[in-house]
Amino acid sequence: MQLTLSTNKLSETTEDAAVIEQLARQLKVLGEPNRLRIVQLLREGVQCNCELGDALEMAPNLISHHLRILREVGLVEVERDAVDARWIYYSLNRAALKELTALFGAFFDPARIKERHPSCGPQGSVVRTDEILVVT
């Protein structure tokens, strides 16, 4: 899938919707502390299930579970050792991360946030009143 954000209004409802859903799926996967720690370890070059489990003090089956989820959204790849095929190595998918960081940077770029142009309300002047609403 080509992951770019449309700048024209035309394809906004169809194309962008798919991009947003794909982005949401990946961010949801990354929005889990243990998975984010796994990604951090993979960045450092750690790669087999046991190493990850040792570093994070997690059971192998749980590591396996999170790696599967990371794989399902294309962020992680798998290799088997050519000498001893019992060992399986995991690594980050560089192409996927390149695409993701580009999309993320574009989507959340503060510079691209447009000014308010309300289509409802009295359209009166607005006064900043942060923290008026109580948040527990």
Next chain:
Amino acid sequence: MQLTLSTNKLSETTEDAAVIEQLARQLKVLGEPNRLRIVQLLREGVQCNCELGDALEMAPNLISHHLRILREVGLVEVERDAVDARWIYYSLNRAALKELTALFGAFFDPARIKERHPSCGPQGSVVRTDEILVVT
């Protein structure tokens, strides 16, 4: 909180852990399709509850719920209309987004992924065998 990733090994266990947890919390919030759609609308300048609800075909209380969650992680800010205080306007927190995009870009930068240096396994040659593991 200062959100930068340590490059030295020293503070990796303490400082980075907090950064990763904060990052995970924000990504988790953004990893929800409807919230991501709300963010997209806020990027376009749409801001009041009713506008968001109309655009997304969601009930006001649900919009309210998601906006609260976006606020709790600092991504969204609130203003009240100075003329008619019944109207509440939501907007993206530019500073928070700037910090987030910088951290995200650094954390997931493909160029910073280190090569494998396994501390376990037979350390034999590795052959690429993608999709060996069945994923349903």
Next chain:
DNA sequence: TAATTAGTTCAACAATCATTGATCTATTAG
């Protein structure tokens, strides 16, 4: 062949969370 090893898969449980409908608050209009 039998025993280890590395890792996955499965079933069950508990916690989290998005959604819904109803109620409540605050503000403005009549």
Next chain:
DNA sequence: CTAATAGATCAATGATTGTTGAACTAATTA
């Protein structure tokens, strides 16, 4: 004072999902 408006809060529900322990596969070793 009495609606009406904009929106938040509350309680309940159903689905999703992280975690756990046990069983299972596949590969290697003795």
